[in-house]
């Protein structure tokens with residue numbers, strides 16, 4: 001095969017499409033039709049949501065599951081259930097989807113950003129400890145890309161300081177830390193079922209917990225402040241209707257049948273690709289500590305060090321794309337550099353304490369380096385394929401590395 005890069009007119013490394021997402025089949029159709037014909041479309045009337053809550057919680061080592069409309073409100077409800085209040089501080093990573101931090105703002109609390117470990121892309125426990133003040137009430141570790149954050153260290157810090165831990169496991173369905181499932185190690189876990197996620201129904205979320213009191217609070221908040229056994233028009237706490245519907249749960253129940261097997265496949269393929277890409281100068285796949293029992297690979301993260309690889313990140317990503325490998329530079333900004341935070345555009349959520357806050361002063365150098373210079377990712381559905389798919393991805397990286405001189409010389413690359 002020609003060595004000429006596809007971006008310069010050479011043959012593509014990969015011409016076949018990768019596995020498309022979502023994956024679905026007859027079981028989704030059967031459950032959806034059954035739900036349709038039953039006429040029981042709401043959570044409080046049909047069997048699907050209750051079945052899904054039970055099965056999903058059990059798979060994640062929890063006694064309780066509260067299914068809600070998305071993985072943003074699941075965070076918000078969990079924070080409200082934990083009693084987070086105006087002016088409380090909640091430590092979050094800056095390398096995550098917006099919702100991890102805005103759920104804190106919506107709970108009328110203050111997001112405080114702590115830096116990542118450069119190699120795992122997850123919260124650095126030392127940075128978390130350094131960010132703790134007398135106002136800190138909670139930590140939200142994100143299991144970034146489906147790799148569990150260092151829960152040994154984070155739980156130890158949390159217990160020592162009396163902090164609540166809410167796992168943002170939006171990327172980590174069926175992920176394991178040794179044999180402990182995502183969502184079962186902190187006080188609560190939150191998952192998303194939005195379209196791109198490893199378990200999806202288009203839009204949805206869930207809170208899981210082993211704490212009976214927190215579960216009862218979440219259940220009430222997601223259901224208009226009602227109490228179990230209470231009257232329909234009896235409302236006890238500030239809340240709303242966040243219930244997941246039966247059609248979504250029907251799809252999730254069918255998706256759940258495949259989740260463990262799909263996660264095993266992604267885990268196997270992701271680890272194999274990481275081992276192979278690590279041999280290329282300047283390519284640093286996300287480091288996976290030995291305690292990660294199963295990586296969900298919602299994303300395959302890597303860093304690309306231009307000086308060692310021999311070409312700039314943007315040019316390499318473009319060249320990979322041309323070779324037939326869909327790739328992204330990932331989050332372009334640490335959350336605290338988003339205009340929302342720089343301008344404190346918090347709408348009605350601006351308690352007195354936060355008026356002094358200047359997110360322009362926040363500095364998380366590892367996150368800035370990942371966003372601005374080195375970070376990149378591949379999406380989960382690529383990892384549902386075969387070893388041959390991994391081979392194609394690796395060969396594309398190797399080819400682009402071999403052709404790096406031409407990329408480095410391109411004016412557009414500078």
Ligand SMILES: Cc1ncc(COP(=O)(O)O)c(C=O)c1O
Pocket residue numbers: 070071072073096097099100142168170171192193194203204205
């Ligand atoms: C880390 C993280 N947390 C929370 C969310 C919010 O989930 P949703 O889109 O379901 O509101 C997402 C996803 O999109 C996410 O990636």
